[in-house]
């Protein structure tokens with residue numbers, strides 16, 4: 001979020017092209033906006049397996065696993081549940097910050113488009129592109145069963161979420177017919193085609 005540093009009151013600036021403009025004094029500052037790439041998927045879609053391959057293959061972007069902010073957010077929300085809209089908004093802010101260095105952001109996380117549309121940070125990033133990692137329901141169930149005991153399973157819920165994502169996705173990358181490196185290559189090609 002950009003606040004005007006010239007005005008005496010804390011006025012929220014508005015994005016205009018690649019600058020932020022103060023509606024009070026008309027002052028502006030640099031606020032570059034770049035596309036954001038979200039690689040979504042229900043649990044056990046293969047996000048974690050693809051991560052190192054995407055980092056290695058997409059040197060022109062910054063790649064994050066959104067789970068990395070869950071721990072800090074749990075501490076920030078000590079007396080309650082994680083505020084998930086705030087959590088997602090934090091990632092939009094990260095993407096905007098990364099864009100100032102001229103690099104697009106790739107987020108690996110179970111987000112859907114409607115969850116981002118109304119967040120304050122949404123207008124500070126460019127187009128948001130979604131790709132869904134997907135696999136057959138029995139493969140997902142087997143992957144969830146194979147996880148260590150401390151991880152939650154909730155197989156039916158994850159299968160239902162996968163079904164919802166599958167219906168709404170423009171781009172689906174399967175992870176049950178290819179190695180993680182091969183699936184990552186499809187994601188890398190998708191990012192490069194959309195940039």
Ligand SMILES: [Zn+2]
Pocket residue numbers: 004005006007011022023024025026027
């Ligand atoms: Zn101002």
